[in-house]
Amino acid sequence: MPVLQVEAYTSQDWFDREQETIFSRTWQFAGFVEDLSDPGDYLTVQAGLNNILVLLDENKQMRAFHNICRHRGTQLLRASGKRKQFITCPYHDWTYNLDGKLTAVPERKSQFPDLDLDSLCLHKASVGIWRGAIFVHPDPDANSLANWFSPVEPYLGPHKPEKLVEYVEGRSRHEINANWKIIVENYIDGYHLAHLHSATLFMYDHRRQQTGFAGNHFYFYEPLAKDYLAGIENNSPLPLIDSIPKDKIGAYTPMLFPNLGLSETESSWSTFCVIPVAPDKSIVEIRTKVMPASDWQYMTQEWKSWNFFKNRKWDKYGTGDADDPLASGDFMAEDIYVCEQQQRSLKSPYFSIGAIAKDLERAVYQYQKNVQNYVEAR
Ligand code: FES
Numbered sequence: 593m594p595v596l597q598v599e600a601y602t603s604q605d606w607f608d609r610e611q612e613t614i615f616s617r618t619w620q621f622a623g624f625v626e627d628l629s630d631p632g633d634y635l636t637v638q639a640g641l642n643n644i645l646v647l648l649d650e651n652k653q654m655r656a657f658h659n660i661c662r663h664r665g666t667q668l669l670r671a672s673g674k675r676k677q678f679i680t681c682p683y684h685d686w687t688y689n690l691d692g693k694l695t696a697v698p699e700r701k702s703q704f705p706d707l708d709l710d711s712l713c714l715h716k717a718s719v720g721i722w723r724g725a726i727f728v729h730p731d732p733d734a735n736s737l738a739n740w741f742s743p744v745e746p747y748l749g750p751h752k753p754e755k756l757v758e759y760v761e762g763r764s765r766h767e768i769n770a771n772w773k774i775i776v777e778n779y780i781d782g783y784h785l786a787h788l789h790s791a792t793l794f795m796y797d798h799r800r801q802q803t804g805f806a807g808n809h810f811y812f813y814e815p816l817a818k819d820y821l822a823g824i825e826n827n828s829p830l831p832l833i834d835s836i837p838k839d840k841i842g843a844y845t846p847m848l849f850p851n852l853g854l855s856e857t858e859s860s861w862s863t864f865c866v867i868p869v870a871p872d873k874s875i876v877e878i879r880t881k882v883m884p885a886s887d888w889q890y891m892t893q894e895w896k897s898w899n900f901f902k903n904r905k906w907d908k909y910g911t912g913d914a915d916d917p918l919a920s921g922d923f924m925a926e927d928i929y930v931c932e933q934q935q936r937s938l939k940s941p942y943f944s945i946g947a948i949a950k951d952l953e954r955a956v957y958q959y960q961k962n963v964q965n966y967v968e969a970r
């Protein structure tokens with residue numbers, strides 16, 4: 593039986609409870625360490641009910657604060673930016689330094705004669721770095737990031753993302769008309785790989801997938817298909833990541849609780865962050881790192897791979913209709929299509945889950961349980 597009922601995917605009440613009990617109480621992905629390089633560089637990220645500001649202080653130490661002014665609560669900084677010397681609120685110009693101390697209040701003498709600036713520092717949040725990525729937690733005394741991820745560490749790829757470089761053109765953002773859990777359930781569903789993606793993910797051996805849970809995190813590994821692996825040095829369209837031993841090569845695609853998928857493959861390392869926007873709307877942001885290599889090396893590698901891919905048919909139904917996601921040859925478009933269709937069906941009085949694959953879809957119910965545990969623990 594499904595653990596979560598339809599309302600969990602459609603109601604505002606459920607959405608609000610998740611924001612409070614899951615996203616405000618877990619570590620959230622905020623970016624890569626390279627995003628901040630100089631004192632005063634900053635970025636902002638939503639963590640459930642909280643907007644968090646991450647910056648480098650004068651000593652280049654990373655700090656996180658709640659992005660709300662201590663005067664009357666206005667959001668201080670937007671999006672991301674470079675080399676701020678102070679943080680000034682747009683509403684009445686209260687100003688904080690990079691340590692979060694309130695340093696200036698306009699018309700202070702006449703309007704706030706008794707104000708104690710020291711008592712109105714920015715509220716602290718927690719920030720941590722793991723595998724070259726920045727994570728935040730709204731609670732300044734949160735359990736450490738290392739502890740949070742330690743159960744799943746043994747099941748992740750041998751990749752060293754700190755040594756890779758971001759492929760900036762590969763950054764993408766998808767607005768998807770589906771609840772965030774529909775997208776997560778699609779990500780951890782081992783059953784659909786050989787079917788929905790029969791024409792797009794044939795490079796992997798789906799029958800040999802190894803999956804499970806460690807802590808609240810889902811892990812997944814599958815090796816490369818034999819014919820792809822046999823000539824992998826030529827077949828790979830991207831330069832191979834050289835730190836991966838040949839017997840460990842394959843796809844590691846964990847879903848770190850609650851909403852960060854990783855895709856660790858023979859040639860790339862990506863983050864897949866599912867951001868809830870509304871009960872039936874989410875945004876997926878994807879960032880990808882690859883081997884540092886010259887443009888020439890990238891070009892020659894792509895040419896070499898042409899032999900393996902040239903005769904493939906990428907179009908699931910062979911319709912040749914470029915506007916059809918199922919004929920696009922793009923596995924992400926295929927996934928978005930089924931997620932949106934499934935979300936629509938939730939409204940039908942005829943919707944129910946008929947059965948679930950005992951091994952290949954087992955993770956779906958387990959993930960639902962993990963979500964439910966958080967929501968009920970409030
Ligand atoms: S709310 Fe920020 S200065 Fe007034």
Ligand SMILES: [Fe+2]
Nearest residue numbers: 778784789927
């Ligand atoms: Fe998929």
